[in-house]
Amino acid sequence: MKTIHTLEELRQNLAQERARGHNIGLVPTMGNLHAGHIALVQQAKENADIIVSTIFVNPLQFSAGEDLDKYPRTLQADQEKLEAVGCHYLFVPSEEEVYPDGREKQTMVEVPDVSDLYCGASRPGHFQGVATIVCKLFGMVQPDLAIFGAKDYQQLFVIRKMTKDLSLPITIQGSPIVRNEHGLALSSRNGYLSEEQLSAATALNKTLKATAHAIEQGNTDFDALVEAAQLQLEAAGFQRDYFVIARQSDLLAASKDDTKLAILAAAYIGPARLLDNQVVNL
Numbered sequence: 001m002k003t004i005h006t007l008e009e010l011r012q013n014l015a016q017e018r019a020r021g022h023n024i025g026l027v028p029t030m031g032n033l034h035a036g037h038i039a040l041v042q043q044a045k046e047n048a049d050i051i052v053s054t055i056f057v058n059p060l061q062f063s064a065g066e067d068l069d070k071y072p073r074t075l076q077a078d079q080e081k082l083e084a085v086g087c088h089y090l091f092v093p094s095e096e097e098v099y100p101d102g103r104e105k106q107t108m109v110e111v112p113d114v115s116d117l118y119c120g121a122s123r124p125g126h127f128q129g130v131a132t133i134v135c136k137l138f139g140m141v142q143p144d145l146a147i148f149g150a151k152d153y154q155q156l157f158v159i160r161k162m163t164k165d166l167s168l169p170i171t172i173q174g175s176p177i178v179r180n181e182h183g184l185a186l187s188s189r190n191g192y193l194s195e196e197q198l199s200a201a202t203a204l205n206k207t208l209k210a211t212a213h214a215i216e217q218g219n220t221d222f223d224a225l226v227e228a229a230q231l232q233l234e235a236a237g238f239q240r241d242y243f244v245i246a247r248q249s250d251l252l253a254a255s256k257d258d259t260k261l262a263i264l265a266a267a268y269i270g271p272a273r274l275l276d277n278q279v280v281n282l
């Protein structure tokens with residue numbers, strides 16, 4: 001695997017790959033890689049000849065006071081994991097390479113409406129930052145295919161809409177959530193938690209599954225289900241962010257007649273804010 005830091009070197013290498021007839025799969029990350037990220041690379045390998053992973057802790061998607069500075073940076077361990085799974089290129093640009101005119105002067109990409117919901121409401125500007133960096137990575141790598149995890153369900157929705165709205169010739173694939181043996185979705189931010197908090201955090205997935213089960217059994221009192229779920233999470237030691245039974249089509253709150261649902265949740269435990277979701281198809 002070749003690690004590349006500049007756009008010029010990336011473009012030279014990828015031009016050669018394209019000239020050989022290879023198509024390109026992109027796996028964007030913020031690093032501190034775990035088995036969830038490696039599954040994305042594996043899926044990319046099944047669908048593209050050459051895999052480019054990127055590591056960039058994108059300042060534009062962090063709000064003031066968030067964990068930008070303490071976000072774990074573990075480049076050497078990440079390189080070893082990507083090498084082992086057979087990734088071909090790792091692109092690790094500096095902030096200057098990505099935002100040469102500075103963050104404040106960067107043209108921004110804004111996906112309307114959905115960017116203001118849920119994670120976007122808790123983290124103002126977050127999805128503008130995500131859409132902008134992903135759009136830039138698409139321009140830098142010019143992949144045929146890009147893969148994102150279903151753990152960040154709203155992010156995947158935003159990226160699909162951006163790709164469609166901007167007519168970008170890139171196939172977007174989602175990849176299933178990878179969990180630990182107790183059902184907790186793997187996340188870099190799990191590393192902020194103590195053993196005790198990690199164990200309590202399994203309530204997030206349990207609560208989502210219980211809510212999904214109740215809906216599958218015919219319960220349509222979504223307001224009551226959401227409030228019961230929030231109380232369960234609080235009893236386990238979480239503090240509320242959001243818990244919503246949404247429609248898959250536009251992520252707005254579902255009504256009892258909707259049949260394709262996504263239960264989306266974010267909650268705080270200790271120093272971490274965790275995300276998870278459960279899809280329900282009635």
Ligand SMILES: Nc1ncnc2c1ncn2[C@@H]1O[C@H](COP(=O)(O)OP(=O)(O)OP(=O)(O)O)[C@@H](O)[C@H]1O
Pocket residue numbers: 028029030031036037039040147148149150151152175176177178179185186187188189190
């Ligand atoms: N458990 C997981 N299963 C599947 N995909 C995942 C998982 N965790 C992260 N991903 C995906 O990996 C990509 C990179 O995510 P990122 O580097 O932010 O990792 P993360 O573990 O989600 O970190 P964070 O804790 O900061 O949210 C995203 O597409 C994300 O959805």
Ligand SMILES: CC(C)(CO)[C@@H](O)C(=O)[O-]
Pocket residue numbers: 028029030056058061130133134152155
């Ligand atoms: C897609 C992404 C790499 C953009 O910075 C990030 O939001 C993430 O890691 O999910």
Ligand code: BAL
Pocket residue numbers: 030061062152155
């Ligand atoms: N996995 C989403 C990246 C973020 O939390 O900013």
